[in-house]
Amino acid sequence: MTQTLKHTSHPAFQGSKQLASHLQQMLVDLTDLHLQGKQLHWNVVGKNFRDTHLVLDEVVDAARGFADDIAERMRAVYAIPDGRAATVVAQSSLPDVTAYEIDTADTVDAIVASLYAVAGTARRIHDDVDAEDPTSADMLHAILERIEQLAWLIDSENRVANSGSPRQVRP
Template sequence: MVAVKSPLSDQAQKTAGNALQGSLIDLIDLALLAKQAHWNLTGRNFKVVHEHLDEVVDLARQYQDEVAERAVALGVNPDGRSRTVADRTPIPQLEAGYLADDKVVALVTDVLAQLIGRFRERVAATDEPDPVTQDLLIQVTAALEKQHWMFQAQV
């Protein structure tokens, strides 16, 4: 088995790897939450919110792949297994069954705000040890902030 050697020092690799792993878990669970809400949504604003949730899913799936590939490039194995995500996600879970559009908008707005806070912490943590990882995390944060603004405008 061939391992990827990190271009970073051990400490920088650890810091960047932790930031990327936390980001991966957040993005995988965000995609799952948004798709679950998408399938079970009801209400007067169904179509708009239904389609908007797919934008969030697309964003999360795009960036989870970029985050995982960045980790591998640094010699860190990303762990996106369902058990890992379930055990480590801080994202609150949706109720089972049909979901009212206004409740979904409020929940997604809150979840995005939580993710933005965690991503901003990761941006700060990777400033010195790995500006390349930091740049990726800044891109993700900007995309999350745009979605937060759009959901918040619907509250």
């Protein structure tokens, strides 16, 4: 006869409901960014197609990797990640992207808007996350560093030197 033992752990840290909620929002937005990146990757057309097509794979790879990191961090602090399609649809803070062919310049604008939405989520939740769990906040730093870098790189495709908004800051 097999005896079933009740397992008990004594973690040094267990996340709060607020931490779980913040990390869940980050997970949802990163998951949506990955899906949007592939949608645009499959349907982009026009000048600089190849470069745009390839850079979208960089966005997808970053979003996938960061989403997995966040989900695994959630499990490490005893939170339950939810990456189901219905949850992503219901909770994403990213703007929608087209289901049809899209010109490269419009693709640039669309993915940059989504990258900045993800960065906005990371910045919005950062202080609360940092107050409770600096380790999770460090993950947000890495996400911000890469996502904002990708936004800058991709957005530069449509920029005109010394014009546009926001204005460039000179020291």
